[in-house]
Amino acid sequence: MDALNVTQFGKWTVDEKLALSRMALVYKVRKNGSSRKAVLKTPCSLLEKDLAFFRRECEITGELGISRYFPRFIEASTVAPPYYLVMNNIPGVSFRTHFLSCQERSLLKNEFAFQIKALYGAAIALEKMHEGGFIHNDIKLGNFIRKPRGRVILFDFGIARRGKLSIQGGREILIYEEHSPTVRGTPLYMAPELYSSKEYNKHVMYSSLADVWSFGITSYLIFSGISPFRDDSISCLSHSIRSDTPKSIPSLDKKVMHLIYTALEKQRKNRPTMRELRQELGSRMDEFGINYMQ
Numbered sequence: 001m002d003a004l005n006v007t008q009f010g011k012w013t014v015d016e017k018l019a020l021s022r023m024a025l026v027y028k029v030r031k032n033g034s035s036r037k038a039v040l041k042t043p044c045s046l047l048e049k050d051l052a053f054f055r056r057e058c059e060i061t062g063e064l065g066i067s068r069y070f071p072r073f074i075e076a077s078t079v080a081p082p083y084y085l086v087m088n089n090i091p092g093v094s095f096r097t098h099f100l101s102c103q104e105r106s107l108l109k110n111e112f113a114f115q116i117k118a119l120y121g122a123a124i125a126l127e128k129m130h131e132g133g134f135i136h137n138d139i140k141l142g143n144f145i146r147k148p149r150g151r152v153i154l155f156d157f158g159i160a161r162r163g164k165l166s167i168q169g170g171r172e173i174l175i176y177e178e179h180s181p182t183v184r185g186t187p188l189y190m191a192p193e194l195y196s197s198k199e200y201n202k203h204v205m206y207s208s209l210a211d212v213w214s215f216g217i218t219s220y221l222i223f224s225g226i227s228p229f230r231d232d233s234i235s236c237l238s239h240s241i242r243s244d245t246p247k248s249i250p251s252l253d254k255k256v257m258h259l260i261y262t263a264l265e266k267q268r269k270n271r272p273t274m275r276e277l278r279q280e281l282g283s284r285m286d287e288f289g290i291n292y293m294q
Contacts (some may be wrong), residue, residue: 010077011083012040023050023158028089038074042084051083052131053084053158058085060157064132069125071155090153095122096141113290115222116256118144120285120292121152123278124138126215130274137206139214140189141170141221150293159184161206171273174208187234189214191243192266204260208243209268212277216263223256224249230266242266255284 007014012029015037019026022044029040043054045194058076065073071087095118122144129136136143137159145153164173183194183204191213194204228246229236246264248257259280265271272280285292 001113002176006042006082006108009042009086010039012038012084012213013087014040018046023053029086037089039087039089039135040084041087042082046081046083051078054083054085057157057160060134060160061085061087061149064129064134064157067132068127068151069128071153090147090155092143092147092153094142095144095146095218095222096147099141100225103279106117112253113288116212116281116285116288116290117150117282118146118152119143119219119222120149120278121146122154122218122280123215123274124212125152125154127274127278129160130163133162133165134160134173135176135208136160136211136214138174138189139211139218140186141218144218152195162231162280163206163208174217176206178204178206180204185189185214185236187237188229188231189217190241191268193268195242197240208274212263212271212274213268215274216260216271217289219260219263220246220249223252223260224258252289253284255287 009029011032013032014027016028017025018039020030024041027042028037029042030037041051041057045051046117055078058078058188059088062073064070065087071090074086076085077083097275099115099118104127119172125144126136126139128263134157134158136154140155143154143156145155147153161176163176166173166175183190185194191210194210218229229237229240229244231240246261251290253260259277262270262272263277
């Protein structure tokens with residue numbers, strides 16, 4: 001079945017194609033005989049190994065969807081084609097659209113307040129995911145949406161995994177180990193330990209602290225609009241991520257810059273947890289007199 005040409009998924013009719021990636025197609029749909037609209041995701045590949053990822057995403061969305069920080073699960077078809085996952089339509093703007101386009105304009109007078117409140121909202125959402133026992137594995141600008149009233153939604157659980165709780169240095173960390181020649185994730189946002197696994201073909205250990213690294217990259221992009229590492233090619237990016245220290249952002253408060261640097265520690269054990277990072281972000285906001293809810 002060619003997902004590109006399907007216009008009907010069960011009781012849902014396609015209105016508009018929203019996105020296409022290597023793994024999935026995303027549509028805006030409406031329920032037959034109703035004005036109800038939603039977002040529908042369907043896998044591009046029907047290979048069993050790819051369907052396993054899709055089924056896992058449906059399960060994770062169902063578990064997390066009871067929280068206001070994630071898309072709300074409506075229904076899914078995972079047994080026979082057409083395969084699909086239906087979620088609520090989230091009004092708002094993605095971080096990628098807002099923060100990268102903002103770099104083309106003169107910053108608003110209160111842009112820093114907007115940036116740090118959005119980042120704090122993203123930290124809450126990722127912390128909630130970790131508390132739920134899951135590692136996202138693909139934290140990036142494009143996977144956060146800021147709703148009109150400010151709440152941040154984290155989505156796209158296509159390569160997320162349930163983690164195993166591990167106590168390391170007195171802290172609770174989620175880990176997931178996999179013996180595979182393939183490391184999944186978006187190259188710019190991947191932690192150095194994942195590149196090491198990829199290059200030396202070792203078993204891959206995903207962790208909640210790799211999500212923290214990706215959050216650090218997301219933070220750097222929000223405040224600067226540019227990559228913190230040289231990304232002319234994958235090999236160049238891999239070397240830069242494992243070897244280089246990102247340049248300081250001149251206009252950014254030094255304490256906030258320090259927080260980003262802690263998230264981008266090369267050694268996983270030296271990074272804070274998302275709870276620790278979110279708490280520190282909250283302290284910085286208090287110092288600036290910035291209220292997240294306003």
